[in-house]
Amino acid sequence: MASSNVNQGLQDDDVLNQAADWLREGKNVALATVVDSWGSSPRPPGSQLAVTEDSIFVGSVSGGCIEGAVVTEALEVIKTGNPKVLEYGVSNELAWEVGLACGGQVKVFIEALVK
Numbered sequence: 191m192a193s194s195n196v197n198q199g200l201q202d203d204d205v206l207n208q209a210a211d212w213l214r215e216g217k218n219v220a221l222a223t224v225v226d227s228w229g230s231s232p233r234p235p236g237s238q239l240a241v242t243e244d245s246i247f248v249g250s251v252s253g254g255c256i257e258g259a260v261v262t263e264a265l266e267v268i269k270t271g272n273p274k275v276l277e278y279g280v281s282n283e284l285a286w287e288v289g290l291a292c293g294g295q296v297k298v299f300i301e302a303l304v305k
Contacts, residue, residue: 204248204249205221205238205239205240205248205249206221206238206240208240208248209221209240209248209303212240212242213303213305216305217242217243217244218242218243218268218302218305219240219241219242219243219268219302219303220240220241220264220265220267220268220300220301220302220303221238221239221240221241221300221301221303222238222239222240222241222249222251222260222263222264222298222299222300223236223237223238223251223298223299223300223301224236224237224238224251224252224296224297224298225275225297225298225299226296226297227294227295227296227297228279228294228295228296229294229295230294231252231294231295231296232252232253232255233250233251233252233253233296237249237250237251238251239251239257239260239261239264240303241260241261241264241265241268243265243268245261245265247261247264251296251298252278252296255278256278256296256298259276259278260276260298260300263276263300264300267300267301267302268302271302273299273300273301273302274299274300275297275298275299275300276297276298276300277295277296277297277298278295278296278298279294279295279296
């Protein structure tokens with residue numbers, strides 16, 4: 191199933207409110223939170239993305255670069271109930287090749303929310 195972003199323009203508080211709404215509707219939800227970042231990272235620590243078991247998501251942890259991978263991992267967290275810490279990064283050399291000023295890394299914590 192393809193993932194679907196309901197609204198990228200939501201603020202982090204709105205992401206939490208949407209996650210709470212989904213929980214009240216009986217949906218299983220995972221929450222991904224940026225817990226650390228280094229170098230050039232489009233979203234600061236505290237940025238969040240909520241995902242339903244139907245691959246619907248709101249928010250952003252990277253401005254679009256890793257959302258697909260995070261959604262996939264979040265679905266696994268919903269399925270197993272086991273939280274995950276993930277790290278994604280781009281080297282300075284690769285960043286330069288794709289037109290970025292410098293590389294960076296982001297660490298994301300994903301947890302299942304309890305109904």
